[in-house]
Amino acid sequence: MLDSEYFDHFLTDIPVVAIFRGFTPEETVKFAVKAWESGVKLVEVPIQDAAGRLSLSAVSDVARGKGFPLGAGTVLSVHDVQFAKDVGCSFTVAPGLDLDVCQAAAEAGLAHLPGVASSSEIGLALSQGRTWLKAFPARELSPSWITAQLGPFPTVRFVATGGVNEENVESFFEAGARAVGVGAALGDPYLLEVVARSQRGGKQ
Numbered sequence: 001m002l003d004s005e006y007f008d009h010f011l012t013d014i015p016v017v018a019i020f021r022g023f024t025p026e027e028t029v030k031f032a033v034k035a036w037e038s039g040v041k042l043v044e045v046p047i048q049d050a051a052g053r054l055s056l057s058a059v060s061d062v063a064r065g066k067g068f069p070l071g072a073g074t075v076l077s078v079h080d081v082q083f084a085k086d087v088g089c090s091f092t093v094a095p096g097l098d099l100d101v102c103q104a105a106a107e108a109g110l111a112h113l114p115g116v117a118s119s120s121e122i123g124l125a126l127s128q129g130r131t132w133l134k135a136f137p138a139r140e141l142s143p144s145w146i147t148a149q150l151g152p153f154p155t156v157r158f159v160a161t162g163g164v165n166e167e168n169v170e171s172f173f174e175a176g177a178r179a180v181g182v183g184a185a186l187g188d189p190y191l192l193e194v195v196a197r198s199q200r201g202g203k204q
Helices: 003-011 025-038 050-066 078-086 099-108 119-127 143-150 169-175 190-202
Strands: 016-019 042-046 070-073 091-093 111-113 132-135 157-161 179-182
Touching: 003 111, 003 132, 003 157, 016 025, 016 157, 025 042, 025 050, 042 050, 042 091, 050 070, 070 078, 078 091, 078 099, 099 111, 111 132, 132 143, 143 157, 143 169, 169 179
Parallel strands: 016 042, 016 179, 042 070, 070 091, 091 111, 132 157, 157 179
Antiparallel strands: none
């Protein structure tokens, strides 16, 4: 399945990527299960350190048993891509656009969501056939940045990530983001509210 088809499939109905960073393996499993049960299809566990890798490995056992897709976040190198594949991930996410990482993910059979923060990066990503892109850091870029970029790049499907919260999530959907990545507040009912907002028609 192509990257675009993968993210189209999982983010069309519930346009939310649940991101669990900095939790113990036990907490990460608990929150991941809560996310899946709420309707969120895509769960991401960043692997920027050894603790994150342990948490991802713990969640992968549950995801495999339940048949849920799982992704590795903060993927910065080809080695990270290989780790994600080895633990059973089906997608990877990066904060930036690294063509070597993109190629490694493709060769590993993993869908990849690279981060972009400029018109040049968007253009380069599109030249590689990528239409789903992570707008990062979204809060600093702002909803108006997404609207502005969709002018020259109307085919891009942005996943607004980084600083998205209950106060601004609706603004990102209204600006044209096709999905959001949320994490810091997922231990409370905020996750359910994000899902509810997306189902009420917030997505474009």
